[in-house]
Amino acid sequence: MTELEVKNLYKIFGSNPNEARKLAEEGVPKDKILKETGNTIGVNNVSFKVEKGETFVVMGLSGSGKSTLIRCLNRLQDPTFGEVHVNGRNIVTLNKQELRDLRRTKMSMVFQNFGLFPHRSVRRNVDYGLEIQGIGMEERKKRAYEALKLVGLEGYEEMKTTELSGGMQQRVGLARALVLDPDILLMDEAFSALDPLIKRNMQDELLELQEKVKKTIVFITHDLDEALKLGDRIAVMYEGSVVQIGTPEEILTEPANDYVRDFVENVDRTKVLTAESIMKKPLAVVDSREGPKAAIRRMEKEEISSIYVVDKSRILQGVVDIEDAKRLADKGVKSLKSILKSDYDTTALDTRIIDLLPLASRTNYPIAVIDDKQRLMGVIVRVSVISGISREGVDNDA
Ligand SMILES: Nc1ncnc2c1ncn2[C@@H]1O[C@H](COP(=O)(O)OP(=O)(O)O)[C@@H](O)[C@H]1O
Ligand SMILES: [Mg+2]
Numbered sequence: 001m002t003e004l005e006v007k008n009l010y011k012i013f014g015s016n017p018n019e020a021r022k023l024a025e026e027g028v029p030k031d032k033i034l035k036e037t038g039n040t041i042g043v044n045n046v047s048f049k050v051e052k053g054e055t056f057v058v059m060g061l062s063g064s065g066k067s068t069l070i071r072c073l074n075r076l077q078d079p080t081f082g083e084v085h086v087n088g089r090n091i092v093t094l095n096k097q098e099l100r101d102l103r104r105t106k107m108s109m110v111f112q113n114f115g116l117f118p119h120r121s122v123r124r125n126v127d128y129g130l131e132i133q134g135i136g137m138e139e140r141k142k143r144a145y146e147a148l149k150l151v152g153l154e155g156y157e158e159m160k161t162t163e164l165s166g167g168m169q170q171r172v173g174l175a176r177a178l179v180l181d182p183d184i185l186l187m188d189e190a191f192s193a194l195d196p197l198i199k200r201n202m203q204d205e206l207l208e209l210q211e212k213v214k215k216t217i218v219f220i221t222h223d224l225d226e227a228l229k230l231g232d233r234i235a236v237m238y239e240g241s242v243v244q245i246g247t248p249e250e251i252l253t254e255p256a257n258d259y260v261r262d263f264v265e266n267v268d269r270t271k272v273l274t275a276e277s278i279m280k281k282p283l284a285v286v287d288s289r290e291g292p293k294a295a296i297r298r299m300e301k302e303e304i305s306s307i308y309v310v311d312k313s314r315i316l317q318g319v320v321d322i323e324d325a326k327r328l329a330d331k332g333v334k335s336l337k338s339i340l341k342s343d344y345d346t347t348a349l350d351t352r353i354i355d356l357l358p359l360a361s362r363t364n365y366p367i368a369v370i371d372d373k374q375r376l377m378g379v380i381v382r383v384s385v386i387s388g389i390s391r392e393g394v395d396n397d398a
Pocket of ligand 1: 013060063066
């Protein structure tokens with residue numbers, strides 16, 4: 001289900017947006033438009049959809065228009081042209097009161113610089129949004145405690161925010177957004193001000209939290225690693241335009257232009273690509289229908305020394321070695337059962353390559369990639385060479 005849809009959105013700063021837009025449509029670069037018209041293109045004809053429960057990351061260099069875009073989503077800034085639909089309703093036309101309701105119930109925002117009240121306790125920072133809704137003290141307290149528990153700040157409720165570290169302050173910021181139980185969380189460089197280690201912790205915790213709360217998240221960052229780690233999909237912005245939208249894998253393996261290519265050039269691909277993206281078509285024999293002879297034939301043809309065995313639903317049964325199969329064939333035995341071995345490694349489709357590397361040194365057989373029904377979906381051969389792809393990308397057929 002689509003929760004958020006942006007249609008042909010423009011934000012143009014200056015007094016002549018019509019002219020600036022016309023030039024932008026003709027492909028005139030942003031700096032030239034500024035020189036000729038005095039207008040700055042903040043967001044340039046951006047369209048995308050975000051599904052319910054999705055984490056949608058907007059990534060781009062500083063000045064590419066990320067903050068302007070996200071601020072148009074809850075109308076902290078008014079779009080110059082275009083539409084923003086929240087659950088099918090165009091919010092560009094809402095009046096002040098309707099906007100206030102929207103921000104209280106549908107979407108809330110987490111800022112880079114926390115924006116906390118220094119004179120209020122942690123709890124009283126978190127319950128602020130409830131207080132302005134006129135919700136009573138007891139309920140506010142209860143909900144603030146729940147939100148603080150979600151972000152791991154149990155026990156800190158009555159402290160002053162000034163006594164907390166940066167990471168903890170940002171947790172308070174997050175709890176303040178979560179306490180409203182919005183459907184959509186807007187996070188603008190929420191972790192960018194944190195030290196690298198704390199930043200990574202916060203990313204891990206956001207992923208864990210998202211498993212529990214399943215919000216629709218629009219997450220802004222200039223940090224590619226962060227984008228790849230958090231995003232179900234990533235939109236890459238350049239000079240106000242979205243130049244590519246795709247899954248982390250798509251962004252890495254099929255960059256849409258040189259800008260994206262430069263961006264992703266130095267990424268460690270083992271941290272992003274999954275077993276599914278590097279597996280090969282599985283060679284397997286069917287246990288009940290084919291015996292040792294079929295297995296031997298296939299292994300000889302493919303010049304391999306072992307082969308996986310599946311049942312007729314492709315559910316993985318085991319692996320056989322060619323020597324064992326030959327012995328069995330000599331004896332005239334038809335079933336592979338007696339020589340099935342199970343000392344192979346399996347992995348799920350979505351396992352990151354980096355997590356497969358420890359298997360590389362100890363596995364005798366290709367790693368079997370299985371789906372959640374234990375069906376053999378592919379094999380990963382020679383996992384030891386995988387680390388070599390970290391800068392070169394997978395050898396896709398293109
Ligand atoms: N209030 C404003 N007035 C004029 N120009 C602005 C304003 N806000 C942002 N801009 C311009 O819009 C562009 C995008 O800025 P911003 O959205 O802050 O980028 P990002 O968040 O990606 O760093 C920049 O060129 C910036 O200078
Ligand atoms: Mg910004």
